[in-house]
Every structure is written in C-alpha cells, then in structure tokens.
Amino acid sequence: MKVLIIDDEKNICGTIKDIVEDEGHEADFALTFEDGFKKLKEEVYDVIFLDIWLPDRDGNEGLKDIKKYFPETEVIIISGHGNIENAVDAIKHGAYDFLEKPLSLDRIILLLKHISDKIELVRDLKYYKFDLLKKYELIGVSDEITKLKRRIEKIAPTNAWVLITGDNGTGKEHVARLIHLLSKRSNQRFVELNCSAVPSELIESEMFGYEKGAFTGAVSRKIGKIELANKGTLFLDEVGDMDLMMQAKLLRVLETFEFSRLGGNEVIRSDFRLISATNKDIEKEIAEGRFREDLYYRINVVPIHVPPLRQRKVDIPLLIDHFLKESCYNNGLNLKEIDDELMELFVEYDWPGNVRQLKNTVERMVVLSESDKLTVDDAPGFLKGLKNDDFEIISMGLPLKKAKEIFEKNYIAKVLKSTNWNISQSAKILEIERTYLHRKINQFGLKK
Numbered sequence: 001m002k003v004l005i006i007d008d009e010k011n012i013c014g015t016i017k018d019i020v021e022d023e024g025h026e027a028d029f030a031l032t033f034e035d036g037f038k039k040l041k042e043e044v045y046d047v048i049f050l051d052i053w054l055p056d057r058d059g060n061e062g063l064k065d066i067k068k069y070f071p072e073t074e075v076i077i078i079s080g081h082g083n084i085e086n087a088v089d090a091i092k093h094g095a096y097d098f099l100e101k102p103l104s105l106d107r108i109i110l111l112l113k114h115i116s117d118k119i120e121l122v123r124d125l126k127y128y129k130f131d132l133l134k135k136y137e138l139i140g141v142s143d144e145i146t147k148l149k150r151r152i153e154k155i156a157p158t159n160a161w162v163l164i165t166g167d168n169g170t171g172k173e174h175v176a177r178l179i180h181l182l183s184k185r186s187n188q189r190f191v192e193l194n195c196s197a198v199p200s201e202l203i204e205s206e207m208f209g210y211e212k213g214a215f216t217g218a219v220s221r222k223i224g225k226i227e228l229a230n231k232g233t234l235f236l237d238e239v240g241d242m243d244l245m246m247q248a249k250l251l252r253v254l255e256t257f258e259f260s261r262l263g264g265n266e267v268i269r270s271d272f273r274l275i276s277a278t279n280k281d282i283e284k285e286i287a288e289g290r291f292r293e294d295l296y297y298r299i300n301v302v303p304i305h306v307p308p309l310r311q312r313k314v315d316i317p318l319l320i321d322h323f324l325k326e327s328c329y330n331n332g333l334n335l336k337e338i339d340d341e342l343m344e345l346f347v348e349y350d351w352p353g354n355v356r357q358l359k360n361t362v363e364r365m366v367v368l369s370e371s372d373k374l375t376v377d378d379a380p381g382f383l384k385g386l387k388n389d390d391f392e393i394i395s396m397g398l399p400l401k402k403a404k405e406i407f408e409k410n411y412i413a414k415v416l417k418s419t420n421w422n423i424s425q426s427a428k429i430l431e432i433e434r435t436y437l438h439r440k441i442n443q444f445g446l447k448k
C-alpha cells in the first residue's frame with residue numbers, strides 16, 4: 001500500500017512513516033494540508049493519516065475535500081487527547097477510523113492490516129465481477145442484439161421487474177444474469193427457481209422455505225428462495241409453467257413482499273427484484289385460463305424479448321468464435337478453427353435449439369475432433385443433412401418451398417453418395433434425366 005501522513009508535527013510523521021515502512025508499505029508525508037493535497041493529485045495513495053488540527057485547514061473540512069476527490073482512499077484521523085468528538089464526527093463523514101495521541105504502535109499496525117485486507121477483498125471482488133461480466137457478455141452484432149443490449153443497459157440499474165420471453169435456448173437466463181450483474185444489487189445474491197423443474201408440491205417449500213417439523217421429512221429449518229433473495233434478485237425461470245394455485249400464492253407475496261415459512265407463524269419481509277422468464281406465449285395462456293392476468297401485469301413491468309437465432313444469423317460466426325475459444329480453453333486444447341465450408345453450413349442451418357444447440361454442437365466438435373481445423377467431416381449429421389432422418393434439418397417455420405429444396409438437395413446428395421457418384425445409376429434411381437441431374441448438382445453446388 002501507499003500511505004501519506006499529513007501532520008504538522010514532524011516527529012509524528014516520522015514515527016508513523018517508520019511503522020508503515022516496517023510493515024512493508026510505502027510512506028510519504030506532508031507538514032501542511034496544502035502540501036498533502038498537492039501530493040494526492042500527483043500520486044495514488046491507499047491510506048492517509050490526517051491530523052485533525054492543521055495550521056492551514058480544519059481537519060474535518062480537509063477530510064470532506066479528500067473524500068470528494070479521492071473517495072477510494074481510506075483516511076485515518078489523528079486526534080489530540082480530548083478531541084474524540086471531532087474524531088467521531090469525522091467517521092460520520094467517511095473517515096475509516098481515528099488514532100488518539102499519544103500514538104499506539106499496535107493500533108497503527110492493526111489499522112494498516114485491516115485496510116490492506118479490505119483493499120485486497122475489494123480487488124478480488126472487482127476481478128470476480130469482471131470475470132462474471134465477461135462470462136455473461138451478450139455476443140452478437142445484429143440489430144436485434146444491439147437493441148437488446150441497449151435496453152438491458154437502460155433498465156438494469158433500475159429496480160424495475162422484468163419478464164423475459166423467447167424460445168428455448170435463446171439466452172433468457174443469460175440476459176437475466178447480465179441484468180443482475182449490471183444492477184445496484186450485483187453484490188447480493190442472484191437466486192434462481194426453475195418453476196418447471198420442481199414438482200408443484202415441492203415448489204412451495206422451495207419458494208417459502210419451512211420450519212423444522214412442518215411436514216414429515218422436515219428435519220430442520222430450510223430457508224426458501226424468496227428469503228434468500230432478500231436485497232438481491234429473484235429469477236423465476238419458466239414462470240409460465242407454474243400451476244394456478246402457486247400463481248395465487250406468488251401473487252400475494254409480490255403484492256406485500258411478506259410471507260411465512262411453511263409451518264411457521266413469523267411474518268418475513270424480503271426485498272427482492274423480480275426477473276421472470278418463459279418460453280410460453282403468456283397471453284395465449286391467459287386466454288386459455290392457465291395463467292392469471294393479474295400476475296402477468298405484476299411481473300411484466302419491463303418486457304424483454306430474446307429473438308430466435310434464425311432471425312439473427314449474422315451473429316452466428318461471432319457466437320461460434322466465442323464458443324470455440326471458450327471450449328478450447330476449458331478443455332485445455334489449442335485454439336481450433338472452423339473452415340469456410342463448415343461455417344457456411346452453420347450459418348445456413350436454422351438452429352431450432354437456438355444458442356444452446358449451437359454452443360453444444362461447437363463443444364462436441366471441439367472435443368471429438370483430432371485436428372485443429374474443423375471441417376464438414378467433423379460436423380454432426382443434422383448439419384450435413386446426410387443422416388437417416390433427413391427431416392431433422394428442416395426446422396419449423398420454413399416456407400414449404402425452402403423446406404422442399406432442402407429435402408431435394410439432401411436426397412440427391414444421398415443417392416449420389418450411395419452410387420459413389422455414378423450419374424447414370426443415380427438418375428435411374430431418381431427416375432430423372434441425366435442432364436436434369438447435372439442441372440440439380442450445379443444448382444445445389446453438390447460436390448463429390
């Protein structure tokens with residue numbers, strides 16, 4: 001650490017400087033506030049020992065200036081005997097602690113140790129947060145993703161409740177975690193409850209927790225997710241799958257922020273920010289009587305829609321690049337590349353399982369392939385369209401003409417492969433003219 005001592009008594013400066021240096025830190029001193037403030041503008045100091053009685057500036061006023069311009073620097077006030085009230089006041093204005101004259105060697109050492117631990121902790125936390133922000137960065141340059149990023153940046157620092165919609169694997173949880181990380185609650189917990197993975201009889205105890213003996217098997221108290229999310233973010237994934245009885249119970253908590261653990265009487269308050277996600281069309285669920293309209297209006301303050309990957313194909317190469325780097329790094333492998341032909345296949349495909357399917361496909365190929373350059377040969381069948389189930393490549397949502405074309409291309413490729421590219425034989429099987437087959441081969445860009 002770098003320490004500055006501001007005191008008009010030279011021997012006090014000298015004593016503290018020696019102790020600080022003995023503890024392995026760097027120290028410097030100034031005999032006037034003006035001189036000290038000048039040094040602060042020139043160097044970054046972690047700690048300042050500041051005399052409360054200085055000839056050129058009242059210590060408390062000086063403290064306010066320091067905290068205003070250098071808020072991260074910790075200030076320890078040095079007060080004379082009988083000045084404790086002033087020192088206490090200084091703590092209210094942001095001083096870390098105070099030292100009384102005559103100075104105690106042990107106390108200075110202890111204060112230095114506490115501040116250095118604190119700085120290390122803050123630094124670790126910053127690195128940890130930086131890692132998390134990198135992990136949950138939204139990869140993509142499409143208009144859709146750019147708009148999404150802008151919306152997230154705008155709403156994340158507010159306390160507004162968010163409902164994220166989108167198909168499976170589009171990145172709804174990814175977005176929810178990013179909102180939390182960019183929010184003022186990011187130092188608190190992000191608590192996830194998947195409403196579809198938990199059987200409905202268990203969901204209540206997961207949500208509210210229970211007291212010991214609340215039911216058979218409740219051998220000790222369990223804190224529920226709502227309570228755990230106090231001061232943080234509660235993420236209700238697949239909220240559209242929740243049954244009507246649970247919806248009523250949830251709505252009550254969302255209106256009052258109060259609940260009790262199962263089998264308990266104590267009323268517990270929890271201050272959480274709610275982010276929900278669903279792949280269902282909630283308005284349709286409401287129309288069909290499976291979702292409460294009042295609950296929908298509560299949870300859907302800010303709607304966020306994550307579009308399917310097939311509507312933002314320009315993002316595919318970037319996502320591939322990101323997942324390649326990530327999975328090579330995670331598996332301790334050299335960085336692998338994808339050749340142009342394979343990249344074309346990736347971009348052409350419609351990814352019904354969205355980003356998750358793309359990520360899993362890249363990971364699988366990285367792990368299974370021996371070479372550092374991934375080619376069409378490494379691609380799974382559904383990408384090559386050469387597997388038995390040719391229909392697998394025809395994703396839902398395609399116009400019939402496009403679907404027919406994909407089928408035609410794959411079927412012809414398959415027949416050609418089965419005859420080892422004997423054109424006459426293939427044309428016979430397909431019951432078409434050889435010239436027509438040649439035209440199709442050219443049209444689809446088929447290669448042996």
Ligand SMILES: Nc1ncnc2c1ncn2[C@@H]1O[C@H](COP(=O)(O)OP(=O)(O)OP(=O)(O)O)[C@@H](O)[C@H]1O
Nearest residue numbers: 137138139167168169170171172173174279355356
């Ligand atoms: N834009 C993106 N950039 C980087 N990674 C992404 C992006 N979108 C999704 N992912 C990654 O893809 C995977 C699937 O995303 P996620 O689990 O958030 O989807 P989901 O919509 O919540 O899925 P489900 O509906 O099945 O719960 C995750 O590993 C996620 O980190």
